[in-house]
Amino acid sequence: MKKKTTVIVSLFTAILVAGTASACSFGNPAVYDDTSPYEIATEQGFDGTESSWLASVSGGAGSTAVREAYDAAKEEGYEGSFLDFLQLYLTLTTDDSVGLNRALTSAVSVWAQFTELTTTGGGYMRPTTTTSEVTSMGAGVIYSLDKEAGNALVVTNYHVIYDKASVGTETVAHVSDKISLYLYGGEHSARAISATFLGGAMDFDIAVLKVEGSAVLKDSSATAVVGANSDAVTVGERVYAVGNPEGEGLSAVGGIVSVDAEYITISTSDESRTVSLLEIRTDAPVNHGNSGGGLFNADGELLGIVNARTEETGVDAFGYAIPANLALSVAQNIIDNADSGARGAFCATLGITTTVTDSKSVYHEENGKVYVEETVGISAVSAGSPAHGNLQSGDIIYSVEVEGKAPLIITRQHQLRTFMMGVRKGQSVRFVVSRNGEQVTEYVEFDDNSDFTLYN
Numbered sequence: 001m002k003k004k005t006t007v008i009v010s011l012f013t014a015i016l017v018a019g020t021a022s023a024c025s026f027g028n029p030a031v032y033d034d035t036s037p038y039e040i041a042t043e044q045g046f047d048g049t050e051s052s053w054l055a056s057v058s059g060g061a062g063s064t065a066v067r068e069a070y071d072a073a074k075e076e077g078y079e080g081s082f083l084d085f086l087q088l089y090l091t092l093t094t095d096d097s098v099g100l101n102r103a104l105t106s107a108v109s110v111w112a113q114f115t116e117l118t119t120t121g122g123g124y125m126r127p128t129t130t131t132s133e134v135t136s137m138g139a140g141v142i143y144s145l146d147k148e149a150g151n152a153l154v155v156t157n158y159h160v161i162y163d164k165a166s167v168g169t170e171t172v173a174h175v176s177d178k179i180s181l182y183l184y185g186g187e188h189s190a191r192a193i194s195a196t197f198l199g200g201a202m203d204f205d206i207a208v209l210k211v212e213g214s215a216v217l218k219d220s221s222a223t224a225v226v227g228a229n230s231d232a233v234t235v236g237e238r239v240y241a242v243g244n245p246e247g248e249g250l251s252a253v254g255g256i257v258s259v260d261a262e263y264i265t266i267s268t269s270d271e272s273r274t275v276s277l278l279e280i281r282t283d284a285p286v287n288h289g290n291s292g293g294g295l296f297n298a299d300g301e302l303l304g305i306v307n308a309r310t311e312e313t314g315v316d317a318f319g320y321a322i323p324a325n326l327a328l329s330v331a332q333n334i335i336d337n338a339d340s341g342a343r344g345a346f347c348a349t350l351g352i353t354t355t356v357t358d359s360k361s362v363y364h365e366e367n368g369k370v371y372v373e374e375t376v377g378i379s380a381v382s383a384g385s386p387a388h389g390n391l392q393s394g395d396i397i398y399s400v401e402v403e404g405k406a407p408l409i410i411t412r413q414h415q416l417r418t419f420m421m422g423v424r425k426g427q428s429v430r431f432v433v434s435r436n437g438e439q440v441t442e443y444v445e446f447d448d449n450s451d452f453t454l455y456n
Helices: 037-045 049-056 064-075 082-094 095-102 326-338 414-421
Strands: 107-122 125-146 153-154 178-183 193-203 206-211 238-243 251-267 273-282 296-299 301-307 319-323 346-347 352-364 371-383 398-400 428-435 436-447 452-455
Touching: 037 049, 037 371, 037 398, 037 428, 049 352, 049 371, 049 436, 082 238, 095 153, 095 238, 095 296, 095 319, 095 414, 107 153, 107 238, 107 296, 125 238, 125 301, 153 346, 178 206, 193 326, 238 301, 238 352, 273 301, 273 414, 301 326, 326 414, 346 414, 371 398, 398 414
Parallel strands: none
Antiparallel strands: 107 125, 107 178, 125 153, 153 206, 178 193, 193 206, 238 251, 238 296, 251 273, 273 319, 296 301, 301 319, 346 452, 352 371, 398 428, 428 436
16 A cells, blocks of 8 residues: 655745745835834724734634633623633633544545556567556545535645556546545444545645535534634644544544744645645644644644645654645635636736735733734735736735625735635725825726636
């Protein structure tokens, strides 16, 4: 059995403070005003501290349930601070098994079979071609579920269902045409769930699998995964990786978040190039077969899709997961465009280059956590791009918004890339920027196919 869900990264890079963003990517210094996102917020009427503002936009001030419990306790006479109450709450709720078991119901092990051709001989010998069957194992999470119909969409890593050396299929070369899934507890039975490839984006290492009419799903306790706001994750948060290590079936391992967001360099599944991919770093043990599985928080919510680890000599406990905000945004894009025949993700192309003009940590006293705040500026705008004539070099980006959704306050550079993955043809993006010390609102339209870049 060939275990293809091995490491796809052997080194890591420091967090990028600049990159190119002509499409969905990010660069170069320019002249900026010194307005920070927090200062823009105060101009708009926010009257709290910088730490309270940052916690509010990152969603990191504690869950609604905990906050409501704290408010109720105060009404009953509790006199401690929210941090005191949170510490007491955590002391009483250190058993994460309820959340973790909920996560297990949304997990699947993934088995992809391939046929590889090997040619030997040549020269004075007649070439001989032989075939061999190989199997790749990994994991995935149930993204959407219609249990009554036995239908589901599953998110996994692209490299789990791709084999460069295989014959491939008639529709997508080198993608397995025989994919089996197993729910937790069903790996050692005949309860295999047949799945097909719906689409994928190799540059983001995300693939979506489709299940239709499965009797196993109908008669199961499976649930769809609940996504967490991965932009609110903080260092030290307890996390659990659920995967299929060494093909032994679904299991869980625990650790903490080591780095909340950084870029690493990985090889694409076809080994044709390397890409920089946003990741959460964890010290939770990540082994062969964990690829495609979920990284969950203590509440059983999905924080990321595990996809890599470092195997350099002398380096331990460097596991990586694609943040849920990015991974699920790419997955939804693939799903929305499945009928186009492209089998990939179309990312809206702004045509700008962004850079981090300032970066700092902000300590939030109420919950005792530290958040990173970046000021994101525009250093270049490409002529003829959707942003040309609207956004300018030197602008500081405060927020972005599409109709029908709440504005996204930009406190980290990577948020913009994830946001653009959610923009669709015909939509207009509202930008609030600081320009020469003044707040300016601009609109960027995405009306043409040329405004999008295909990743497949």
